[in-house]
Amino acid sequence: MKYIIVLGDGMADDQIEMLGGKTPLAYAKTPMMDQLSKYSEIGMVHTIPEGMSPGSDTANLAVMGYNPRKYYTGRSPLEALSIGVPMKDTDIALRCNIVTLSEEDVPYEQRTMIDHSASEISTEEARILIEAVKKGLENEEFSFYTGTSYRHLTIWDHGKVIPLTPPHDILTKKIGAYLPTEEKLKVMMEKSFEILKNHPINLERESKGLHKANSLWFWGAGTKPALDSFESKFQKKGAMISAVDLLKGIAVGAGMKVIKVEGADGTLHTNYEGKANAAVKALLQEDCDFAYIHVEAPDEMGHQGNIKNKVLSIEYLDQRIIKPVVEKMNQSGLPYRLLVLPDHPTPIAIRTHTAGSVPYMLYSSAETIKKDWDYNEKEAENSGNYIEEGYTLIERLFEG
Structure with missing residues (x-):
């Protein structure tokens, strides 16, 4: 079994009048996510522990299975690990x-x-x-x-x-x-x-x-960070694909493979296809069990207050990351599980992070029961599935 997380940084948002009262995730054209959602579990997960700052540092630690209350010593030390x-x-x-x-x-x-x-x-x-x-x-x-x-x-x-x-x-x-x-x-x-x-x-x-x-x-x-080994913690060999030093630093601290992708720069026009290809290669050719694909663009567009480009960044995530990964994993014939989610909301209206819960979609290539929902904030809330401790979500991915 292979495991994949696709993380759309800051992808979650509030309803926006210019989008007909929809969030960017609900408004965006995402045929791949729509297709996968029919065979997925969807729900809401709280990634920011109560009282902690709603940053990508605490949130991504949680998504990767590290309780921020135990492991978080500050954002910059993680970036120091990445820079060396x-x-x-x-x-x-x-x-x-x-x-x-x-x-x-x-x-x-x-x-x-x-x-x-x-x-x-x-x-x-x-x-x-x-x-x-x-x-x-x-x-x-x-x-x-x-x-x-x-x-x-x-x-x-x-x-x-x-x-x-x-x-x-x-x-x-x-x-x-x-x-x-x-x-x-x-x-x-x-x-x-x-x-x-x-x-x-x-x-x-x-x-x-x-x-x-x-x-x-x-x-x-x-202060200087100390993370437990990802492989020792979860018995999975992991790879990180990100343009952002914070994510690469978390991976270095956790002993994961850090993959550099030419042209991956954390902007709207990052090398999406290169990231997708690197993840598939790590899973199918380099003996990795788990790949974490981080895309910064939705967060940057949220900070800029750019509605059009936030929608576009989500469409790129769907068509240029998720679609090729799914197609190539299907072609391989290997069973796999795919988790798609943001780390935190970055609402256009306020142009910064909030600590609200975020929607997740957990797909299994073995699932055959069809559901009647799409992946967005509203439908995830209506699903009734809710995970209070965000750092436990990865166990749901690995355990099935």
């Missing part, structure tokens, strides 16, 4: 976004958060900007590392875990009330603005109509 940054027990890891702030003639704290991703800046451009930051700010206490796109890493030697606000939570807001209380971090963010605002990379981006990546933003502080 060694952490001492006394280190604190910080997510270091390159963001777009407004550039009117006002003090730093009066600027507005325009874009948490700087127009989804390329990793190549970001690497040059991080090098400029390193030259201006790095010292024995703070080290900077390039990640992917706008997502980078800072290691704080003998630092401390302090509350920090994710930039995607304050889009269109003035930043003053959300700046770090730790003066060292605040000063570095201000200095980064001076380093980056007129950097040649940013002047070129501005000439192309793209947002300038003109400031660092620290968040997601945490």
Whole structure:
């Protein structure tokens, strides 16, 4: 038996008037998911433990079978694992976004958060900007590392875990009330603005109509993580296919195979087919029992408040990930089970994560009893199936 999870990050949403009162998942044309749902269990699952932040870190740990209350030590340390940054027990890891702030003639704290991703800046451009930051700010206490796109890493030697606000939570807001209380971090963010605002990379981006990546933003502080081996925990050899350092870091910590896919970049135009092919290859040719395919695009479109592209990202997930995976697994003749779900909602209306339950669809290639439902939030709620502890859902996938 082979096992697959397809995770549409932030795919769940609220009903939207422009979509005729439907959610993006219900509105999108998803013939493959519609077909599979007829032979699937659908329901709702709560992935964010009560009182914990509704992030992709806690949610994906839960979906992968790790109780966040036990295993979560912060988001950035997981990304450090992906990047290959060694952490001492006394280190604190910080997510270091390159963001777009407004550039009117006002003090730093009066600027507005325009874009948490700087127009989804390329990793190549970001690497040059991080090098400029390193030259201006790095010292024995703070080290900077390039990640992917706008997502980078800072290691704080003998630092401390302090509350920090994710930039995607304050889009269109003035930043003053959300700046770090730790003066060292605040000063570095201000200095980064001076380093980056007129950097040649940013002047070129501005000439192309793209947002300038003109400031660092620290968040997601945490300590060195320690995850149990996925194979020891579930007796399955697993593979991770994701463009996002967070997911790759979880996989590294869990001892899973991390598969790099050329052109997979976490955007709407990521290499969907490459991800699907990599998962099938891992399952059929590389002795893996389990493949986790993570797609970031629905979440990014939710943060952007882009209804049309959130719908499109779900349609791409259906036709360019799920369809080829199902077709190739069917051709192989091997029995398999497929779980499709979001990690958390990212509602268009508020452009950030919420802690609400999400719809899941669990398909078995051996199922022959036909049901009369489709896969979306409303029908999943009406199914009566509800899983309170999200980290137990994977056991449902594996046990049948």
